[in-house]
Amino acid sequence: MNCSILFTDLPLHERPQAARDAGFDAVEFWWPFAEAVPANREVDAFVRAVDDAGVRLTGLNFPAGDMPAGDRGLLSDPSRSHEFRDAIAIAxxxxxxxxTTGFNALYGNRIDGVAPAEQDTLAAENLAVAGLAAAAIxxxxxxxxxxxxxxxPLKTAADAxxxxDRVGSDHVALLLDVYHLAVNGDDVEAAIDRYAGxxxxxxxADAPGRGEPGTxxxxxxxxxERLTAAGYDGWIGCEYKPTGSDPFAWLPAGARAGSTTRA
Incomplete structure (x- = not known):
């Protein structure tokens, strides 16, 4: 369960336990701090909340700026990529x-007055550095x-x-969010077949609306099923906006724990 988009009626540090109480043993979060470089006590409090709940943090976003205001990443912004670099060691x-097995590095918006090629070069450099740090764990x-x-600028699987390919690192991979691809008009089946590796x-999430499956x-x-047949055996992150009184009714209780699913 993505606890940045679900359980939003609860304080952030209570959400891992809520996920556990609902039957899940793995969670993911967007960057859970107000700043790219939070105080140590903030980091420790977040880690303690996840650890105490007995769930695994499978995914974590790097800081992406002010997302409600429209920011979608820092790593390709020449004026702010230092914030991304500073957050690598923290993440x-x-x-x-x-x-954690995956760190989502949102690419960043195109910036007026900055050449796209300059942003792309900077992004590749930052992704390579982050990839090496991630590989170490x-x-x-x-x-x-x-x-x-x-x-x-990244709308399709091919764009990502x-x-x-520009980064050229085995430590940087595609995040296949089927909701975003479908809304953007990408061919999800073709993306799975072509880029499974x-x-x-x-x-x-379902579309339209970004609600839970079935909405x-x-x-x-x-x-x-196509992903499984293509060899994908990793985590499936539920990143949807709940629409009903029970946002997990679509998934039987016995299938909610990742370890159970794999068994």
Whole structure:
């Protein structure tokens, strides 16, 4: 469960326990701090909340700026990429303590007055550095196509894979969020077939609306079966906006724990 988009009626530090109480043993978060470089006590409090709940933090976003205001990443912004660099050690330090396998590095919007090629070169450099830090704890850095923000340049799986090719690192992989790809008009089945070996993490939500599975018309079960057939055996992140009184009714209680699913 993505605890930055679910359980939002609770304080952030209570959400891991809420996920556990609902039957899940793994969570993911967007950057859970107000600043790119939080105080040590803030980091420790976050780690303690996850650890005390008995869940694993499988995914963590790097700081992405002011997302409600439209920011979608710092790593390609020449004026702010130092914030991304400063956060690498913090994010991977958290990951080493909580078993994180993937770190989502939102690419950043195009910036007026800055050449796209300059942003792309900077992004590749920063992703390579982050990838090495992630690899040291057995994790990967993830690059994600996103919908809803015109200035964000990665719209399709092919756009993200072009970034991976530019970086040239085995430690940087595709985050396949089927909701974003579908909303952007990408061919999800073709992306799975073509890029299965490049996928480091998968996220789901239904469309239209970005609600839980079953609230829209996306063939989520078929896509997940296709991913499995293509060899993907990683985590599936539920990153949706709950629409009903029980946002987990679509998933039987016995199938909510990742360890149970794998068994």
């Amino acid at each position: 991977t330090g958290i990951g080493a303590r909580l078993g 057995g994790a990967v850095v993830l690059v994600e196509p996103v919908s809803g923000v015109d200035a964000y 894979v072009a970034v991976l 490049r996928i480091g993490h998968v996220q789901i 829209g018309d996306l063939p989520l079960s078929a896509w997940l």
